[in-house]
Amino acid sequence: MQCPYCDNPDSKVTDSRALGDSIRRRRECVRCGLRFTTYERVQTAALLVVKKDGRRQEFDRNKLLSRIITACAKRPISSQQIEKMTQDIESQLLSTGKAEVPSYIIGEMVMERLRSLDRVAYVRWASVYKDFKDVESFEQVVKDLREGRPKEDSTQLSLLKDDFPMKRPQQGRGRRRSRTPA
Numbered sequence: 001m002q003c004p005y006c007d008n009p010d011s012k013v014t015d016s017r018a019l020g021d022s023i024r025r026r027r028e029c030v031r032c033g034l035r036f037t038t039y040e041r042v043q044t045a046a047l048l049v050v051k052k053d054g055r056r057q058e059f060d061r062n063k064l065l066s067r068i069i070t071a072c073a074k075r076p077i078s079s080q081q082i083e084k085m086t087q088d089i090e091s092q093l094l095s096t097g098k099a100e101v102p103s104y105i106i107g108e109m110v111m112e113r114l115r116s117l118d119r120v121a122y123v124r125w126a127s128v129y130k131d132f133k134d135v136e137s138f139e140q141v142v143k144d145l146r147e148g149r150p151k152e153d154s155t156q157l158s159l160l161k162d163d164f165p166m167k168r169p170q171q172g173r174g175r176r177r178s179r180t181p182a
Helices: 061-069 079-095 103-117 120-129 136-145 154-160
Strands: 011-019 024-031 035-041 046-050 056-058 100-102
Touching: 011 035, 046 103, 061 079, 061 103, 061 120, 079 103, 100 103, 103 120, 120 136
Parallel strands: 046 100
Antiparallel strands: 011 024, 024 035, 046 056
């Protein structure tokens, strides 16, 4: 494995850990002595993403990860949470056994998880994903989020539950307090 610091092709593995469907390896460069992390994942069958315009692209986990990182920028969300979200979405898509998945399903899966994780990241994702044409559309999403209303396109998503089952993220264990008007 090539060292990302000095480009030396030789490194040694200092630690390996299984992470679900991948292996995390800590490596140390033989030349400069600096450490870095690599991940190994089993190559699965290609999953194609069907875009709005009908084009098909191979699913790119790194592209999804970078988009989620952008939505979560400067928010109190750890890189482990983002990595787990990406891994969960990829695993869920692959477990369906389908060769193709519409791009909006992936967008909805991310929105669902971000909605329960961080409201600002959710609004950032929604603003790009929904491609708002006016301020009123954006304001409506924020208003719905504040009032706890379900997404307006959840009926469209429910039509696909047989093909793409959606797992709800686990809620916290704390009790919800009811708000009383002051």
